[in-house]
Amino acid sequence: MCIAPLLNRSQATTFTQMKLRIAAVLSVFVLLLVGATAQAQDDESVSLTIGLHAAEKNLNPLIRPMALPITHDITNLVYDTLFWSQASVTPEPFLATGAVPSDDARTWTVSLREDVVWHDGEPFTAEDVAFTFQLVSDLEGPARYGHHVTDHPTFVSAEVVDDLTVVLNFENPIPTFLFLPGGDIPILPEHIWADIEDPLADATSVAIGTGPFKMVEYVPDTSYRFEANEDYFLGDVTVDELVMPIVRDAQAAWAGLQSGELDFVTRNVPAQLIDGMNDNPDVGIVEGSRLQSTYLMFNTRKPVLNDPVVRRAIGMSLDLDVFVNLVEGGLARPGNDTWTHPDSAWAHPTGGHAFDVDAANSTLDDAGYAMGDDGVRVSPDGTPLAWTLYVNSFSPPQIRSGELVAEQVAAIGVDITVEPLDPAATSALRRPSADGPPQIDMFINVFESHAHADPDHLFFFFHSPGRGVGVVFSGLADPEFDALVEADIAASPEDRLANGNVAAQEKFAELMPAVTLYYPDGRWGYRPDAYDGWVSDPGHGVFNKKSFISTYAAPEAVEETDEAVPEEEPAEADDDSSATTEEPADTDDGEAMAEEDAPDADDATAAQDSAQSDPDDDDGGSGGTVVVVVLVLLAAALGGVAFMRRKKATTGTVED
């Protein structure tokens, strides 16, 4: 805004001089800024800047994860598990070299790898393994890893046989030990954690593990910095430094990727941005499926909702292709009534969804739910089929999905009101009250990769209350279903891979305590010239530790594609998931990118660190046009002002 012409002529001259001086100072300042930013980059060390979508604490594995679903993968940059990973068909040896079960699979003798060293130099021994299991069990804290030590299976004790051998005893048979907890729980250093008074409260100290990266700096809510572990036992780490700022705003994250400030973004690329990113030669997109689903869940303890006929009718009235197109821009697969993600090793062989509005209407008619005059059905005892559907207010896909559900069920005479709430409020509604079941009617949420990859997830989430966590999910209590899943969890992995919990999944489809709406595809943005060793690991997306280990990472150029890559992964029943493995298996995963499988995160807008990992949202849209329009308008405004600034006679008058 040029003020000079607004003054009278006698002041204009001095003001011009002042302006010149100010301009001179400003330009020097700008030059200094620009100069300071042109810092020479050290060519030898590779440093990646990765934009995180949400803050995770100090990677204390014992507390609640906040940046789902990548929490597990960040934690596993610093820590290692006995085997890797829970989502693979054949978990490979990592800290363990093998594990032998007893006849009843209640006791596992684990042999450990030699010469593994903690980041602070101390040697890794069987003590650390025994300590970790005991600690997680003692804490009984509900957290990411707790239930695989305290509920299924229930840990009893550990015996250290020698420095490299430990025996783990469990109360119940756990034939799938290599997956869970073997492929899941990060092993903690006993010499550090034994001295921590309140492990659940420790959220500020820097993590020490055996993993490929050492945590060097942690600024709460702001950023992380990791440096490569030179002595990593599996090989060279391909990146020297990882700098991970937390970029809360999705728009800013994509802007950072485009401008080069970020080399990778942990969010999923929304459909609207894909064309723009494909046009940008500096930015690539890697595709893969995510083991993630968005679902609609009923509280099966509520009147009317406790009738599977009603639940199935609601499910049958939903046209899931509409959800795929309108909510995810076509970049998703419609949900299966059998629940489990089609790419999971434990998925039903065919899956499918029954969509038939007429059949839904006739089953409701036959069951006695008469249509009222206002278009809403009423149960035989007079209760209208009207409910409130709760969705996460920070997740536009969930809000849109909720609205679509409400729209579509109107066709069968059900009245649904969508209520967006923030995550804590919805969680409060899902807890049992002092004298009864939770009050919530139904809600939409996200089922993430760890759950889909868990061989026992049907047991864990849908067994009747008493085992598992069904009480804060659907509360389903069906004795037949219980029997099926209880039999499943005692079966060996070979049996399970052969028949994949089929009977239980079909029973699930019959009871329909929840409807899977869609499985979103996975796409992540990255800059190939910064790093293109990204490798997809089943169940872990491309942001996982294998992308940084030279044995697995793919340094060669990768196609930035928009060729649709088949999302099926080698998840078919592989040969044997034998209980003992000796060599690091040459894995079916870790191929050059454009491979699939993996869940990954993106997130809701703004600062969403809720437990719900929410799929992408945030429309990008090129701001180019808008910027130009705005600038033109501003220029016009300024031009108009300048026009009116024409020199006037300078007397004391104010009139024009």
Place this chain on the structure above:
Amino acid sequence: MRRAGRLALQYGLVVVAALVLNFILPRLAAGDPVDYLIPPDSSGFVTAEQRQATLARYDLDGSNRQQFVTYVKNLTHGDLGVSIRTGQPVREVVTGRLGWSLLLVGVAVSISTVLGVLLGFAAGWRRGTKRDIGVLSAVLAVDALPAFFVGLMLLLAFSVKLDWFPVYGAIAAGDITGWARVTDVARRLVLPASTLILTGIGSVFVVSRSALVSELGEDYVFMARAKGLDDRAVRRHAQRNALLPVSTAALLGFSTLVGAATVVETIFSYPGLGSLAFDSVLARDYPVLQGVFLLLALIAIGANFFNDLLYPRLDPRVRKVG
């Protein structure tokens, strides 16, 4: 001095009211910290004992009255509690963010006040002319744009298209020291501050313009002109008097902006108090919310107090005799 004493008492009562309100308000929202901390989807079912144990860890397990008493007692020792969300002491969290907020808001308010006053006085002096109306329209047009829009447009234009400024953060991660650190902070400050400046000029402009206009209608101005004083002198006198309401507006603007910059802080991932409050509300992080609200209340009260003390020095008419 009696006046200062009376003011202090009044403000003391306001602080007490603020303490009580800051305690009650966060608890009114549905859900408690445990619902956020260990939600069903990632942690499964939480037993009543686990819930109590978690709350007890943060002194949140008693009745509201007990919690309030504990809170005030700790406050007198300077203990603001521990953040439920990050595990850090609240004092540390809040003071860490306060610095960035003060920097951002301080720079933004200073520049927007100076620009707003310059433009406002220039326009007010020329009231009714096309220049005045042109500037008024332009400033109000920019002021009408919402902060998130301005912020995102600046981001797209200057960060993405032109690549002049970074996209996020207050300072780069990693070790930078010395001059490089200063320039890094300055670069990252430009866009968020510009957003706040653009959206903040309007109110200062309008206040200063109307203040000058009303001063110009006063008798002394008429007298000055009558006795032949030139424009520059008249303008100087009038502007000096017109600065009074501006000082009030600027101080109040500063105190509210510290909390209200949430949107801008979120867009640019700038770690200020606004985004801290926002995250803490989501997390039902009562200790942090209490700490942040208390701090904001103290800042606002302090700004008011300062203004009350400053006013007599600016305006002799307000000074009491003796």
